[in-house]
Amino acid sequence: MKSHIINTIIRNLVKKKFLSLTKILGLIIGYSIFMFLVVKIQHETNYDQFWNHSESVYRVALDLKYENGEQVKSAKNFHGASELLNLELPEILNHCNFNKDVVTIFSGSTQKIQDVDFVFSDPSFFDVFERKIIKSENTGVLKNIHGVVISQSFAHKLFGNENPLNKEITVNEGWKFVVDAVFEDIPDNSHLKIDVVATYKSLFYYMRNFDNTRQILIDNPNFTYKQPDPYTVRRWRTPVAYRPYCYIKLKEGTNINTVESKVAALLTKVPLPQNLKDSNMAFNFQPIKDIHLKSNLDHEISANGNTKQVLFLSIIIFVVLFVCAINFISLNTISNLELLKNYAIRLFSGATYTQIFQLMFVESFLINALSLLISLPIAYALITTQLPAHTIDLSILLYVVFVLILIAFSAALIPFLSVVKNRFTSGLKIVGQKINQNWRGQKLMVTAQFSITIILIVCTIGIYKQMQFMMQTDLGFNGKQTLFSFSPMTMNQHPDIPVKLSTFRNELLTLKGVNSFSTSSSIPGQTTPRLNNQVKAVHTAGPFPATFNEVSIDDAYLKTYNIKLIAGENLSFQNDWVSNDILINQTAAKDMGFLSANNAIGNRVTLGKHDCTIRGVIEDYHHTSLHNAIKPTIYAQNIRWDHSVGYYSFQLNSDNVTGTISQITQIWNRLYPKEEFIYNFSEASFASQYESDQKFNQILTYSACLALLVSCLGLLGLTLFNIKKRLKEISIRKVSGASVKQIIIMLNIDFIKWVLVAFVISIPISWYAINTWLEDFAYRTSIDWWIFGIAGFASILIALTTISWQSFKAATSNPVKALKEE
Amino acid sequence: MILQIKNLFKWENSGGNRVFLLNDIDFTVNEGEFISIMGPSGSGKTTLLNVIGMLDGFNEGEYTFFHKEYIGFVFQSYHLIDELTVYENIETPLLYKKHRSSERKALVADMLDRFNIVGKKDLFPAQLSGGQQQLVGIARALITSPKLILADEPTGNLNSKQSDEIMTLFKQLNDEGVTIIQVTHSEKNAAYGSRIINLLDGRIVSN
Known part of the structure; x- marks a missing residue:
């Protein structure tokens, strides 16, 4: 097009610095988040698609109905x-x-x-x-x-x-x-x-x-x-x-x-x-590319992703983009309202409506393109820091360009239809007359933006509450000041294990800093890979109708992790670390059909080739994260737990932890010279199970904050525009005796009522969303009314702060000036 | 004859009453005339001008004219696009007609030259005095070589010296063959013209 489009656009941008900045900033945020999250979703959904002929590779999983x-x-x-x-x-x-x-x-x-x-x-x-x-x-x-x-x-x-x-x-x-x-x-x-x-x-x-x-x-x-x-x-x-x-x-x-x-x-x-x-046995053929997202079987190789998180990410993308797009559309409509006079002049100079639309589209497109250009390095930085190993598929640019055109087009079309087109019905009456700058759509835009923002805030608070709940729930054990290391691999299958281990323990227990030492096949926060569905009462034919987790422990395990015994007694010390005594947890006692914990004591069950005696029942504790329900578990005293890894746990007392650790290291180095002593804290290791939740929470929090920021920018733009429009009205009211306070209230109520409507709309939607997310946790926090209260109150407060300064400025301006200009 | 208006009525309904904005207007304009429309506020001057310029419609009557393309408009408040320079403002009407770029350049250069504003071509409207802005407005109106110029109080915002300059310019244009219809309050301005039409309450009281 030959008109001075580019010049006009640049001059408009420069002239309305604040409005332009607001528009561009909102778009940058939108595009950056969009690109980052699309890549993240691609990362999640493209699992195992890189293999040659990935569509013909299947995992043969097992379905057994006993x-x-x-x-x-x-x-x-x-x-x-x-x-x-x-x-x-x-x-x-x-x-x-x-x-x-x-x-x-x-x-x-x-x-x-x-x-x-x-x-x-x-x-x-x-x-x-x-x-x-x-x-x-x-x-x-x-x-x-x-x-x-x-x-x-x-x-x-x-x-x-x-x-x-x-x-x-x-x-x-x-x-x-x-x-x-x-x-x-x-x-x-x-x-x-x-x-x-x-x-x-x-x-x-x-x-x-x-x-x-x-x-x-x-x-x-x-x-x-x-x-x-x-x-x-x-x-x-x-x-x-x-x-x-x-x-x-x-x-x-x-x-x-x-x-x-x-x-x-x-x-x-x-x-x-x-x-x-x-039994009824069948094979389950899983396409390799579906395993990561869709497979959630027992004994998976590693924790898989979940479809729900991908779904939530998609929703977040959509929602944030929507907020940013709405922001741009409403601000763009405002600037177009202010340009109505120019359009009128162009129209009587011979332009057609189509040409005016072209002008609006090109402007909108260029602003979007500029914002996208700025957001490219931001998104790139986000992707490379958050997903370092991911190779970026350039198809994402295709999506982005599509979204760009969509936003650019609607941001031109909506103001064109709602405020420009048919504005000048009777000839070109507008020329020489005051231009009516009303735009009904803006209330709708504010409401939509704030509804989404409040939903995001509620979800963020809800998820944060769940995270807190998980961190604060009494897990039934205490991992404070407990270190663990892998059992020394060089000793696997070695006949000297019990002897060396006893020496190791005895030397450890002479240390002032070590309260207790235990060895076990699993520790809280680690998986329990051994399952047994053939556990039965001695001299009965059929096994109990449950799959039991089996963990090998020693007599110090309960003390080391501070686990409560509710009936019977602990395992007793054994020189060779082996006995036919077992402990079970409350859930196991229930699954074995005992009416109370005490009833279980002294009963004998068959585990593989051994008949074992139940010596004690321990209180249920969360061996793994609160995502999972507590499983029936048998704790056997048996150091020969196959060839798999085991753990050494050390419960330290609080003084001079560093000193104690170096003492332990010395003993270790003397007994197991081929291996370095590498340790972790149990508490941290347990918490690391929530890493993926935390990452998700992080994404949501940032998205919610940015959406709120963008919504406020949009609100600020609208307020400025409206106040400018109403300056004469405000002046007349002031001259007629209205106080500053009355005027501020009048101006604020206009917007706050729409934020309130947004709040009402957002309650049921966010309630549904947060509950869907929480379904993934076996143990979950409650979603109280105050979460909605806080989210609503916070957004209203922030909205008020955003607009009050402008209202105040307008209310305290000199009325004579505004009236003179008319 | 350049245009003819026969028994033209324009009204608005307010509260069940029909209020006549233009009431039985009847006149002819010949080529080369310089007509001033006068009358008190609210007598329908601007409405009549808008109807003639086809910026506004009417309810009854007959109006004969060629085409809107042959009309140039000049306004009391200039109506320049603030974001465009003098040069670009003058060029605007050409953009919406089929002119080649070199042709446009030549036409705008002619116009700048004619009004002695070559030195101001890169300035923005806000950097000009009212009289200069109106010169730009007139230049823009003339760039498409219209047969008729409609001017709505062209000197309304100007001081008397600037006013005289603009009116002299109109006179000059008229002498060159451009037909002009202006709305004005000022007897002095009307004196530049060849004919005066007086309006009162939407009726022609003297022609």
């Missing part, structure tokens, strides 16, 4: 599951199982990395999960019994810039492996977090041939590996703790339903153990 009615939906499955499918069905391209282990890895003499994500899998692992692989020419991938394949970033962590190939690493108690190959990192947005892959064959070889006493591998050239055979019963009776995750990859063009329909028939071909035969 005869007694108990149902288990597990992410894990039997080894035989994927093997059977692979052998029987031509539709399947390949398959793999893997078992996950958390290990400590040593390299060289000093380097040590804890908490490494390590899997044992089939050689076909990388056929299912395709990755770029770097290896030497003459080595195969997962062919060498002493070889492992590690990720690029882990190689870098271990060896820096050196070539990792053929370097040696040591796992836990001394299994030595050679790095055969390096694989391209699995991106951050995958449900798989894997740094080291070794084969099952290696696992069995090392288990069979590793001398735990001398901590060396005795090579055995005669070792034969029994190839996995799904037609043997051993592939179908593994307890859940040792079951793998099973994956299959379909041939291109295969429908998963074809596979699913054949499963029942296939299962009749294999020798299932009796308890499976009696």
Whole structure:
């Protein structure tokens, strides 16, 4: 267009500095939040879509309905599951199982990395999960019994810039492996977090041939590996703790339903153990890209995301963008009202309405584009700090441009239709007459903006209250001044464990700073991976109708974590740390059918191969976060809890904690010289379960504050405009004797009544929203009326503060001046 | 003959009564005339001018004229766009007609030259005196070479010296062949014209 659009726009912007700044600031906030949250949602929803043929990779999960009615939906499955499918069905391209282990890895003499994500899998692992692989020419991938394949970033962590190939690493108690190959990192947005892959064959070889006493591998050239055979019963009776995750990859063009329909028939071909035969068993084929958001089974590899959070994020995006867009639209309408005279002049100079609209659109578009330009680096900074590992998908620009055009267009169209078009009905009457600058829509805009803002504030307070509730709830245990470390990995399977442990304990207890020391297979805040649904009363046939968590503890566990015993007695001290005594929690007592805690004492139950006696019942405590209900739990006294990690906990007294820690470190270093003493505080570790909640709360809080800010900016703009319009009226009122106070009240009430309407609208919506969010917590806070009160009061107060200064200025201005100008 | 008005009525209904703004107006304007419409406040001068300029409609009667494009408007309060420079203000009417950019430049340059405001072309209306602003307003009205100029109290906001200048300019334009109709209160201004139409309560009382 040829008119002096650009000049006009720039001059308008400069002339109305405050209004322009308000418009642009609101848009910057809107666009920044929009881009950041869209990327965050993309991050959440694009999980596992980067794999080659990700649409044909499925996890085979297990659905079991036992005869007694108990149902288990597990992410894990039997080894035989994927093997059977692979052998029987031509539709399947390949398959793999893997078992996950958390290990400590040593390299060289000093380097040590804890908490490494390590899997044992089939050689076909990388056929299912395709990755770029770097290896030497003459080595195969997962062919060498002493070889492992590690990720690029882990190689870098271990060896820096050196070539990792053929370097040696040591796992836990001394299994030595050679790095055969390096694989391209699995991106951050995958449900798989894997740094080291070794084969099952290696696992069995090392288990069979590793001398735990001398901590060396005795090579055995005669070792034969029994190839996995799904037609043997051993592939179908593994307890859940040792079951793998099973994956299959379909041939291109295969429908998963074809596979699913054949499963029942296939299962009749294999020798299932009796308890499976009696139960209803089915496979649940989960598309790999749905696992992160949609799968919420037992025994997931790691905590998955949840659809609800994504939904809430989407709503926040929409809502914040809406507030910012409304802000822009209403301010833009105001500026267009002030430009009416110019439009009139253009119209009688020969312009058409279409040309006027073009002018308005270009202006609106340019302001939006400018704001977007400014918000790009802001959003980029947000994304790189909050989601450091995420690669930004440029498709986001497409969305942004779409939103930009939408906002720019509506911000031109709405003022055009509501205040410009048809304004000049009888010819061009407007010229030479006073322009009527009323605009009815503004009340609606204020109401909409404030409704949304109040909803966001209520949700923020509600979520904050839930966070406080979770932090302050009596968890039933006390983790204050309690440290924990992993049990020393170098000791796994070592026959000396009990002896060394006793020495360690005895030396610790001589320290003045240590109140108590305990070892256990899990501690509060950590998962309890061992489940047992076959617990039964001694000499009865059927198990109790419940799945019990099993935790191994010692006699000092209750003291260390300050857990209350409500009936019976504590476990007694054992030299070898083993006995057939158990404790159960209240929930377990109820699930076992005891009428009271006291009734449970002395009863005997069968746990696996052992008949155990219930010695005591402890008060229910929250072993994991308040998201989860308290589970029935059995606390056994048994140090030989498989090969998995355990924990050492130290309850310290308050004086000289640092000194005590260094004393503990000395003892540790003397007894376990190969491992560094790495500790954490139990309380902090428990709180870290709420990290994702806190992050969400943070996003919501910031969004709510920014929405409030933008709403206030919009309100301020509207107030300024209205007061300017009413200056003559105000002057006349003053001349007629109105006091400053009366005028301020008159001006304020005009807006406050709309904020009040917004408040009323927002109550039911926010009540619904906050309750939906809280459904995710097994234990939740109450949503009291005062939350709404505070949110409403706060927004009215802030709105009042925003407009009162302007009202005051108008009310105290000199009336003569305003009247003279007329 | 440039325009003809026959038995023209315009009214408004207020409280059941019909109030006549223009009552049986009947006159003809010939090419090259310089007409002044006079009368007390509320007599319908501006309304009549708006009807002639097709800025406003009417209820009854007949009005013959060519096209709005051939009319230039000059207002008492100038009505310049504050955000545009003198140059851009004058150019505005050309933007909405099919003129090439070089053509526009030439036309605006001519106009600036003619009114001796070349030096002011980059100033904004607020930086000009009232008389200068009205010069710009007239330049803008003339840029499309109209056959007829309608001026609503063109000197109403000006002092007597500026007033004389503007009226001399109108006289000059009229001599060059432009037909002019002005609304004015001032006998002195009316004297520049060739004919006076007196209005009272929407009626022509003398022509």
